[in-house]
Amino acid sequence: MAITSPETYWWKPADKEERLWITIAIVWCLILFTMMPLWHIVGGQNPSLEPLKIRPTDYQKVSDAFIEKYKIGEEAGIPVVKPPDGADVYLRGQMWNWIPILELKKGVNYKFHISSVDLMHGFSLMPLVMNFQIVPGQDNILNLTPTSSGTFHIICNEFCGINHHTMVGKIIVKD
Amino acid sequence: MAANALEFRTCPITGKKVYATTQNLIWINAVTSVVFLLVGGLAALLVLLTRWPAVHLLSADLFYRILTLHPIAALVAWIIFFEVAGLYFGCSVLLNSRIAAPKVAWLAYFLMLIGAAIVAVQILIGNADVMFTSYIPLQASPLYYLGVILFAVGALTACGIFFGTLAIAKAEKTYEGSLPLVTFGLSAAAIIAVFTLASGAIIYIPTFLWSIGIIKNIDPAMYRLIFWAFGHSSQQINVTAMVSVWYLLAVLTVGAKPVNEKICRSAFVLYILFINMASEHHLLTDPTLSPAHKIANTSYFIYMAALASMIHALAIPMTVEVAQRKKGYTKGAFEWLTKAPWGEPGFPALILSLLIFGFIGGITGIVNGTEQLSIKSHNTWAMTGHFHGTVVGGTTLAFMGLTYYVIPLIFRRELIGKKLATLQPYIYGIGLIIFTLSMIASGTLGVPRRHWDITFADSIIPFSFDPTAILFVTLTALGGLLAIIGGAIFVGVAVLSVFFGRKMAPSEAKLL
Amino acid sequence: MAEERHEDFPAPGSFVIIVIFFITFVLYYFLNWKWLSMIWNIG
Numbered sequence: 206m207a208i209t210s211p212e213t214y215w216w217k218p219a220d221k222e223e224r225l226w227i228t229i230a231i232v233w234c235l236i237l238f239t240m241m242p243l244w245h246i247v248g249g250q251n252p253s254l255e256p257l258k259i260r261p262t263d264y265q266k267v268s269d270a271f272i273e274k275y276k277i278g279e280e281a282g283i284p285v286v287k288p289p290d291g292a293d294v295y296l297r298g299q300m301w302n303w304i305p306i307l308e309l310k311k312g313v314n315y316k317f318h319i320s321s322v323d324l325m326h327g328f329s330l331m332p333l334v335m336n337f338q339i340v341p342g343q344d345n346i347l348n349l350t351p352t353s354s355g356t357f358h359i360i361c362n363e364f365c366g367i368n369h370h371t372m373v374g375k376i377i378v379k380d
Numbered sequence: 381m382a383a384n385a386l387e388f389r390t391c392p393i394t395g396k397k398v399y400a401t402t403q404n405l406i407w408i409n410a411v412t413s414v415v416f417l418l419v420g421g422l423a424a425l426l427v428l429l430t431r432w433p434a435v436h437l438l439s440a441d442l443f444y445r446i447l448t449l450h451p452i453a454a455l456v457a458w459i460i461f462f463e464v465a466g467l468y469f470g471c472s473v474l475l476n477s478r479i480a481a482p483k484v485a486w487l488a489y490f491l492m493l494i495g496a497a498i499v500a501v502q503i504l505i506g507n508a509d510v511m512f513t514s515y516i517p518l519q520a521s522p523l524y525y526l527g528v529i530l531f532a533v534g535a536l537t538a539c540g541i542f543f544g545t546l547a548i549a550k551a552e553k554t555y556e557g558s559l560p561l562v563t564f565g566l567s568a569a570a571i572i573a574v575f576t577l578a579s580g581a582i583i584y585i586p587t588f589l590w591s592i593g594i595i596k597n598i599d600p601a602m603y604r605l606i607f608w609a610f611g612h613s614s615q616q617i618n619v620t621a622m623v624s625v626w627y628l629l630a631v632l633t634v635g636a637k638p639v640n641e642k643i644c645r646s647a648f649v650l651y652i653l654f655i656n657m658a659s660e661h662h663l664l665t666d667p668t669l670s671p672a673h674k675i676a677n678t679s680y681f682i683y684m685a686a687l688a689s690m691i692h693a694l695a696i697p698m699t700v701e702v703a704q705r706k707k708g709y710t711k712g713a714f715e716w717l718t719k720a721p722w723g724e725p726g727f728p729a730l731i732l733s734l735l736i737f738g739f740i741g742g743i744t745g746i747v748n749g750t751e752q753l754s755i756k757s758h759n760t761w762a763m764t765g766h767f768h769g770t771v772v773g774g775t776t777l778a779f780m781g782l783t784y785y786v787i788p789l790i791f792r793r794e795l796i797g798k799k800l801a802t803l804q805p806y807i808y809g810i811g812l813i814i815f816t817l818s819m820i821a822s823g824t825l826g827v828p829r830r831h832w833d834i835t836f837a838d839s840i841i842p843f844s845f846d847p848t849a850i851l852f853v854t855l856t857a858l859g860g861l862l863a864i865i866g867g868a869i870f871v872g873v874a875v876l877s878v879f880f881g882r883k884m885a886p887s888e889a890k891l892l
Numbered sequence: 893m894a895e896e897r898h899e900d901f902p903a904p905g906s907f908v909i910i911v912i913f914f915i916t917f918v919l920y921y922f923l924n925w926k927w928l929s930m931i932w933n934i935g
Contacts (some may be wrong), residue, residue: 206637207627207699208394208474210557215641221900222907223643223694229914230690238679239687241751245671247895251935252674253667281840301721306841308808314933322866325515327759332846334826336758338666341517345667350933356924356934358843360836361813362759362828364518367441370832373839375862639902693913698907705903713905743917748923756928824927 213284252337257344263320264344265298268322269296280306280375293318294349296359296374298339300325300366303359303374309351311380317349327363330376336362351378386734390790392889397554398790401482402472406465406790407878408489408682410783413461414874417776418497420454421867424860425445432857433835433850441509447830449503451512456531456770457496458659458671462779463569463621463883464492464538469790470566470624471545480544484537491534498527511830513611516587516603525588532584536577539570561638561645562631565624570647573617579610601668615771616655616685620648622737622775625782627699628850629730632785632891633721634707635875636699644695650688661749665758674751693738700730724892725801729781732809736772740816740872741766757828761856762823765816772863773812780870781805787874788891793881795892797873804873808866814859822852 211323219227245251259267271286271294278285287296287308298321309315318326319327319339333353337345359374388399426446428438438446472479479485508520519686546567549555559567583606589595627644630636638644660677663669704716721727744766748757755764784801787793795801827834827849834853836843884890901907 206562206631206635208396208631209560209636210555211561212557213639214925215639215645217641217642219643220902222698222903223640226694226910227643227687228689228906233690233914233917234679234683234687236745236749237683238675241679244752244925245935248925248929249933249935250755250931251671251756251803252751254671254935255385256667256670259764260576276791283841291740302840307504313879324517325604329759329826329828330466330842331826334756334760335931335934336665336755336760338604338663338758340604340666340668342599343601343667345665347934360828360831360843361825362446362831363515364830367444367509368838369444369830370440370834371838371840372835373836373841373843375841376922420912694906694910697909698903701903701906713908716905738913740915743920746917747921750924753928755926755934756924 240250241332245362249333253345253347255346257346258342259320259344261320261341264295264320265322267303267318268295268297268318276305277308288315291315294327297322298328298361298372299323299373301361301368303328303361303372306375306377308377310353310377311354314348314350319345325363326361326372329360330363331360333357338363351368351376354378354380381706381724385478389551389886392887393789393891396473396628397476397710398473398755399478401824402468405468405482405485405489405789406786409461409465409468410786412489412493413458413465414783414871416453417455417462417867418871419500420450420458420866421864421871423450423453425864426856427659428860428864430832432854433833434854434883435857444509444511444830445503445506445682446861448508448511449500452496452499452503455512459618459771459775459779460531460535461492462537463617464488465786466621466625467538467542467566467570468545469786470563471542473790474560474563475546475549475555475758477545477549477552477636480541480548485541488534488537488541491537492531492735493536495527495529495531495534495605498523498530502527508866511686513607514587515607516598519591520863522588522591525584525591529581529584529588532577532580537574539573539577542566542570560778562624564645565620565627568652569617569620569624570786571631571728572613572620576610576613576617576869579606583607585611598820601666603802604663604666605660605668607660612662613655614766616651618775619772621652621739621743622733622778623648625691625778626692626730626734629726629778629781629785630699630703631729632732634700634703634723636703639680639695639702643691647688647691647695650684654684654688661754662696663747664751664754664867671751678749678751686742689742691740693734696734723786725805726781728783728802728809729777729805731803733774733778733781736769736777736812740813740820741769741771743775757823759828760823761827764829765823768812768819769816773809773816775863777805777812780808783870783874785891787877787881788884791878792880792884794884794885794890795873796881797875798892800869801873804866804869807869808863810863811859811862811866815856816859818852818855820861822849822856825849825852826852832835
C-alpha cells in the first residue's frame with residue numbers, strides 16, 4: 206500500500222496497459238512540442254520574434270513623433286492616427302489609455318510596436334481576443350496584418366492601478 | 381504543547397506510531413490552514429459578488445485590495461500550512477519515527493503564521509494593492525515583502541524538519557525497505573519546495589531592498605521572469621503533494637495498492653527534474669525572450685512534467701480498480717467504480733479532484749502554455765479558470781477529502797455532521813465544474829482577469845461585451861456560489877469536529 | 893487468450909477513462925489552433 210514500504214524488489218516491468226498509455230502519452234508530448242516550431246513555419250500567428258529593450262522615456266518620444274506625423278483627428282481627447290501602408294506603428298499603453306486611436310487598412314502589413322511608459326499593461330484586442338503583455342522598458346514588436354475590417358477595441362487585462370478597468374483603446378480597420 | 385518527545389500512541393487501524401509532538405504539530409498546522417481557507421473563501425465571495433455585474437458589490441479600490449488578499453490566503457497560506465501538516469504526517473507517522481527538532485518545527489510554524497499575518501494586514505490597510513504577483517513597477521510596502529519572506533523562511537524550515545526526520549527514521553531503523561510511496565511523493569514535493577523557496581528569495585529580497593530604496597531599479601521584465609520561476613514551481617509543489625494525497629486517499633477509501641511502484645516513483649522524479657525550469661509559459665506573449673527559448677522551456681521541460689502527470693492519471697484509477705476487482709467487483713467494465721464507496725467523503729473527493737484536475741485544469745494548462753495559443757488566453761479569464769481547475773478543483777478538493785480522515789486518525793475525534801461531510805465534495809466539486817468551465821468560456825470570449833467592471837461604465841471610449849460573455853460571467857458567479865457553500869460546509873464540519881467531536885478511545889479502530 | 897489479455901490490462905475500466913481523457917485533450921487542443929488561425933496575422 207502507498208502508506209507502507211513496498212516489497213523489496215519493486216523495480217518491476219510495467220504491465221501492457223501502463224506501457225501502452227505511456228507510449229501514447231510520449232507520442233502526444235512530441236506532437237505538442239512539434240506544433241510550436243511548426244506554426245512558426247506554416248502558421249499565421251506568432252508572438253514577437255525580436256526582443257528589444259527601450260527606455261520608457263525614449264518610447265514616449267518615438268510614440269509622440271509618430272502621432273504628430275500621421276495625426277488625422279481626435280476622439281474623446283485622444284489623437285486619431287492613420288499611418289501609411291507598411292509603416293512602423295507605435296502604440297502606447299499608459300495609465301489609463303491606449304494612445305493613439307489607429308486607422309488601418311485591411312490586408313496591409315504594419316510593423317507594430319507596443320510598449321508602456323509606466324506600469325505593466327495587458328493589450329487585449331476585442332472581439333478577436335488577441336492578447337499581449339506590455340512591459341515598460343521593452344518594445345513588443347509584432348508584424349501585424351489585419352485580416353478583417355471593422356471597429357476593434359483594446360481593453361487592458363493587466364492590473365495597472367485604480368482606473369485599470371476604464372482603459373479602452375480603438376483600432377479602426379478600413380477595407 | 382509541551383509533550384514528551386518520545387511519547388507516542390499506536391494507531392489502531394494502521395499500527396503506525398503517532399508521536400504526541402507530531403500530532404500536535406500536524407494539528408496546529410492543519411487548523412491554521414483551515415482558518416486561512418476561511419479567510420480566502422470570504423475574500424472569494426466578495427470578489428465573486430463584485431465581478432458579477434448584476435451585484436457589483438465592492439468599490440474599485442476595495443475590489444483590487446481583496447483580490448490581492450484572496451490568493452495570499454487561499455493559494456499560499458491555506459495550501460502551504462496544510463502541506464506542512466502533510467509533510468509531518470509523511471515523515472513521522474508513516475515512518476513510525478519521532479519528528480526531528482520539534483522546537484524548530486514550532487519556530488517554523490510561528491514564522492509562517494507571523495509572516496502571513498503581516499502580509500494580510502498590509503494588504504487590508506491598503507499598503508499592497510499590487511495583486512499576488514506584485515509586478516514591478518507596482519510597489520507594496522516594505523513590510524509586505526518582509527512578511528512574504530518570513531513566511532517562506534518558515535516553510536523552508538519545515539522542509540528542513542521533514543528531511544531531518546527522514547534521516548532520523550533511516551538512522552534509527554524505524555521502517556524497513558524503501559520509503560512508502562506517499563512519503564516518496566511528499567519528498568519530491570519538499571525537494572521542489574526548496575528550489576521554489578530559493579527562487580522566491582532571489583526575487584523577494586531584492587524587491588524588498590528596492591521598496592526601502594537601497595536598490596534603485598529592478599527591470600520589470602526580469603522581475604516577471606524570476607517571479608514565475610518561483611511562482612510556477614510553487615504550483616508544482618501543490619501538484620506533487622496532491623498526487624501523493626491521491627495515493628493516500630486511494631488507500632484510505634478502498635485499500636488500494638500501487639500497481640507498479642517503479643512507474644509511480646519515476647513519475648515523481650520527473651516532476652523534480654523538470655518543473656523548476658518550466659516557468660516561461662507565463663511569459664509567452666512577453667517581448668522578453670526569443671521563441672527558441674520559449675519553445676525549449678515550454679515544451680522540453682514542461683512536457684516531461686506533463687508526462688509525469690499523465691502517468692499518474694492512469695496509475696491512480698488503476699490502483700482503485702485493481703483493489704476493487706480483488707474485492708469481487710468484476711462485472712463489466714465499471715462495476716468497480718459504481719460499487720465504490722461514494723457514500724464516504726474521501727472517495728468522491730478523490731474522483732472529482734482527479735477529473736477536475738485532469739480534464740479541466742490539465743488540458744487547459746497545456747493549451748494555454750503553448751507559445752502561440754497563449755495569445756488567445758493570456759490574462760483572460762481562461763487563465764483564471766485553468767488555475768482554479770488545478771489548485772481548487774484538484775489540490776484543495778483532495779486536501780478536503782483527506783481532512784475527513786485526518787480528524788479521526790490523527791486528532792482522534794469523531795466527525796460531527798457526517799452526512800454533510802459526505803455531501804460536501806459533491807457540492808464543492810459540482811460548483812467548481814460549473815465555475816471553472818463558465819470562467820474558461822468567458823475568457824475564451826475575451827473577459828479579462830483582474831478587472832473591476834466589464835461593463836466599462838467609466839471608459840471614455842465606450843465598449844461592451846457580447847451578452848453571451850456576460851451570461852457566462854453570471855454562470856461563473858452561480859457556480860462559484862455553489863462551490864463557496866461547499867467550502868463553508870467543509871470549514872464548518874472540520875472546525876466543529878476538531879473542537880467538539882467526541883474523543884475517540886485509543887483502541888477505537890473506526891475511520892468514519 | 894482472452895485471459896492473457898485480461899492480465900495484460902489489469903484495469904480495463906481505467907483505460908477507457910484515460911482514452912476518453914486523451915480524446916478530449918486532442919479535440920480541445922486542435923480546436924484552439926483553429927480559433928487562433930481566425931485572428932489577424934501576427935509574427
